[in-house]
Amino acid sequence: MSQGLEVRVGETLGMAQRGGSVQSHVRLGEDVYGPLIPDGRSDVVLSLEPAEALRVSRYVGKRTTIITNTSPYLPISVLLKETTYPKIEQITSILHRLGGRVYSIDAMELAKKAGSSRSLNIVVLGAYMSLGEPVLTPDAIKEAMASSLPGRYLGQNIRALKLGMDKMKELIS
Amino acid sequence: MIGEEGAVSLLMGNEAIARGAIEADARLVIGYPGTPSSEVIQTLAPLAKGLGMRAEWAVNEKVAFDTAAGAALAGSRCLVTMKSAGLNVASDSVISIAYGDVNGGLVIYVADDPAAHAGMEEQDSRFFTKVSLLPMIDVSDPQDARDAVVDAFDLSEQFKIPILIRSTSRVAHMRGTVTLGPVRRIRRSAGFVRDIRRFTRASPVWCMEQHARLNEKIESMRSVLEGSRLNELHIPEDHIRVGVVASGVSWNYLREIVTRHDLTGLVTLRIGTVNPLPENLIRALIDEVDRVLVLEELEPYIELHLRAMIGDLGKPVSVYGKHDGTLPRVGEYNDNLVERALGKLLETRLVEESPELEEMRAEASRLAPRRPLPFCPGCPHRATYTAMRQALMELGYGEGDAIITGDIGCTILGMHPPFNMCWTEVSMGASIALACGLRYAGIEKPIIAAIGDSTFFHAGIPPTVNTAWYDTDIVIAVLDNRVTAMTGHQPSPGSGYTATGEETEPIKIEEILEASGIKMVRVVDPYDLKRTKEAFIEALQEKGPSAVVLRRVCSLVARRRGMIGKPSAVDPEKCTGCQLCIRTLSCPAMGLTTDGKMVIDPTTCMGCGVCAQICPFDAVIPGGAEND
DSSP states (O other), X not given: OTTSOEEEEEEOOSOGGGTOOOOEEEEEESSOOSSSOOTTOOSEEEESSHHHHHHTGGGOOTTOEEEEEOSOOOOHHHHTTSSOOOOHHHHXXXXXXXXXXXXXXXXXXXXXXXXXXXXXHHHHHHHXXXXXXXXXXXXXXXXXXXXXXXXXXXXXXXXXXXXHHHHHHHHHO | OOOOTTOEEEEEHHHHHHHHXXXXXXXXXXXXXXXXXXXXXXXXXXXXXXXXXXXXXXXXXXXXXXXXXXXXXXXXXXXXXXXXXXXXXXXHHHHHHHHSOOSSOEEEEEEXXXXXXXXXXXXXXXXXXXXXXXXEEEOOSHHHHHHHHHHHHHHHHHHTXXXXXXXXXXXXXXXXXXXXXXXXXXXXXXXXOOOHHHHOOOSHHHHHHHHHHHHHHHHHHHHHHHTOTTOEEEOOTTOOSEEEEEOTTHHHHHHHHHHXXXXXXXXXXXXXXXXXXXHHHHHHHHHHOSEEEEEOSSSOHXXXXXXXXXXXXXXXXXXXXXXXXXXXSSSOOOHHHHHHXXXXXXXXXXXXXXXXXXXXXXXXXXXXXXXXXXXXXXXHHHHHHHHHHHHHHHTTOOTTSSEEEOOSSGGGGGGSTTTOOEEEOOSTTHHHHHHHHXXXXXXXXXXXXXXXXXXXXXXXXXXXXHHHHTTOOOEEEEEEOXXXXXXXXXXXXXXXXXTTOOBOOOOOHHHHHHHHTOOEEEEEOTTSHHHHHHHHHHHHHSXXXXXXXXXXXXXXXXXXXXXXXXXXXXXXXXXXXXOHHHHHHOOTTEEEOTTSOEEEOTTTOOOOOHHHHHOTTOOEETXXXXXX
């Protein structure tokens, strides 16, 4: 916005805490109007749960980089053996065939290392920070966290951001 | 939200509606929660006091509208918010108020839901203009939303008529940049002059006078609305005699695709005022084109008008839209659909067709496991349906032997496995009279109407009175979690506080049930499975109407208030891996270890202790989680 770009964010609200699926489409650019990313035209997919990356496969194409957490959040139907959960290799393979570059990290493990599994999202965001030219800087994210999070949660999230950044640097090199 | 004139802010469509209400100095903003409209009042409630505004959740949309209409008669500017189904509830009064004059601006914001994201009908509320005759503005992005509210208040006062603003889920929940306008101060002292010729419809003569006056108002508004900033006709000098008319979110898709493929020769008309339609602009477009595509979600509203106008003008213009099957009437549009439709219009291929790609995408969606919405961890409704089933089983009724009519809100999630309880979902409050109708028809099974607290206050009281009046043998189960949970935990009359946080005396559902004439009323805490089961057994055995109030605050609200128990834990020595708990409760906090034993995730468990009451081996230790 400060660079005069149009910003559009489209999202499904409120279903995550009920175990539902949630997508947010963040779009920046000069001629950006629609709330959703057009098919196959996403630049980056940040997937907090491996099978959820499949649900956004419509938006994956040759320009897409996908960063996905590898630890699954199993629906009850899987526990009850009513449905099956795909193997991680199946997930990455199909995303790869759709044209995307896939980076898999165990963000759950890193989040726990940072202090809480709840910082999983920040680990994945951190991983994105070490990739090419992210649209945000780590400092901007730290600033946003400092202004929106209660103080007691700030430390673990800053650690999570760093762990994610380090992990991606390791994957790339 | 609070920003200087000229500042650019990133706002959600509904927040932009709220901003518009601040700029227009609305005195009263009132509604009933309903996805995707709820964020307007949620945004304004914490700011209301500082703005000298009254922000309020009403008991239902009709009450909200009537209250606003009253305030508008006395000269206040009022905004009423609701989802599409809410407009149906309010419609009785909206149609009546349309006949009279309003003194303060009265704006109705209604949000439709193409693709049924919130799980309701794909109602196209634009057609309400045909019933009510009222003007309507259809917005396509957050900037429009802000502009429309500011303009609508002025128009409403100028023509003394309520104005409808309509959006859809994608617009209501889209974030985009909004240039803020000035915050005006419009203060008037309240006044209302008796004039029954305008404010009652009790005489046929007056009624027809008012009807004629309403028609005149709409006609006199036509040219003003035609010039709205939300209508844009673009006729390029060297155009190719092909046009596109777009409205709502589709306008965004069109703009992007035009840029992507450099389609500079298209004649385009964006329509923001859907009643009355900008007929001069439409006529100007028809004059320039041989082919035209109409982009509008849901029903062919603009398309029908356009076809009629083309017919009147006797021009051979081909129309691409819903009638010829270019675009669907069901679901929402997206970039891809619009791009294909434009390709058909231009007889060129804009989208590379690739069956392999589509097959891969289909394979990916097949691989993704479905995530049907379960009850949240600690949800009292999970316990209610579990106890309800136990009661039915104890009375000898198996699966399918009792009918449970469901209602709107979280309570309907009892339709999903493993409960498989609710049979129907119709509209707010419908569960109770529907249950009576089933009984009237001769169904002899036990019949239970399962309804939430907010839903009960909204539309459950009249059918309760009717049930008592005709002494109908049904059980009314009011799942009282103290809030309107599904839409984001807005307060209801039983919550004990208002939208703006003032404390109130909670209105007791059991007292309403008793006063309505239901003689057997039990109030229980569903976390206590045994007592809840016993209450259901008593109610089911009662000849005639009975009611059980299941009272326990929503677990998400409890967590926010720090009122939840310590997470439970499983003793792996005692757990036999029978999985009875998972099969009975399906709580998202439950998982399985590699050796098939139940494990509780301490970060999601709310410590409700219900699974401990299910386990036959006492393997669950309530509050047994170790400290981090």
